[in-house]
Amino acid sequence: MSIKVSLMQFLTFKTKVSSDAKYNYIFKQKHNDSYHPSYDYWRDFREAIWQLPYNDGDLSVLDAAIDKVKPDKKVNYTKTVNNFKSFVKNNDVQFFEVGKAKWNMEDELLVNASPDVGMIVDGKRYFVKIFPNVQQKTIRLDARAANSILTLLQETDSDFDVTSGTFAVLRVNSARLFTAENIDERAKRLLEIDAKNFVDFWEAA
Numbered sequence: 001m002s003i004k005v006s007l008m009q010f011l012t013f014k015t016k017v018s019s020d021a022k023y024n025y026i027f028k029q030k031h032n033d034s035y036h037p038s039y040d041y042w043r044d045f046r047e048a049i050w051q052l053p054y055n056d057g058d059l060s061v062l063d064a065a066i067d068k069v070k071p072d073k074k075v076n077y078t079k080t081v082n083n084f085k086s087f088v089k090n091n092d093v094q095f096f097e098v099g100k101a102k103w104n105m106e107d108e109l110l111v112n113a114s115p116d117v118g119m120i121v122d123g124k125r126y127f128v129k130i131f132p133n134v135q136q137k138t139i140r141l142d143a144r145a146a147n148s149i150l151t152l153l154q155e156t157d158s159d160f161d162v163t164s165g166t167f168a169v170l171r172v173n174s175a176r177l178f179t180a181e182n183i184d185e186r187a188k189r190l191l192e193i194d195a196k197n198f199v200d201f202w203e204a205a
Helices: 007-015 019-030 043-054 060-068 071-090 143-154 185-204
Strands: 003-006 093-096 101-105 109-112 117-121 124-131 166-171 176-179
Touching: 003 007, 003 185, 007 019, 007 109, 007 124, 007 143, 007 185, 019 185, 043 060, 043 071, 043 093, 043 117, 060 071, 101 143, 101 185, 109 185, 124 143, 124 176, 143 166, 143 176, 143 185
Parallel strands: 003 109, 124 166
Antiparallel strands: 093 117, 101 109, 117 124, 166 176
């Protein structure tokens, strides 16, 4: 039976710096018996992002997300929302709807890889996965980690026209938009290594 995870779970695993941090993260994910919003730290932020193509890009929905979360989340949510707003204002961003996508590795690992939102940034169309996590010593989204995710996104089975734009990962804090390039065999092999590592950690947890 395939291990079924979200792209955010796979991305978070990928950005964990140490093997110890990776194992602890996988253990918590695997032994969460059933999904509950309380286990998804950024759910309210992502749900606000999902509304942007349908409300003419009204960013006030992000402020509403801050109001909804518990007090212990408000500092990180406020920082992330402010950084996202700054990115939008500084880059002439518009939003559009995107569809669903998934990635399957040899029936061992099935990743729900749907982009969070479509973004037109300075006139260019992107299918964007948003990484809101606050940068920490134990978690870091750098170019190599982003490239693995971008390779995965380009290899997905999608229900929308992927030729109409470019896949991208937006790191909100310390803002940077990582964009997909042509896939090469080395990138595919590195993705397979990352996926097999995920499966190995999952089976060990």
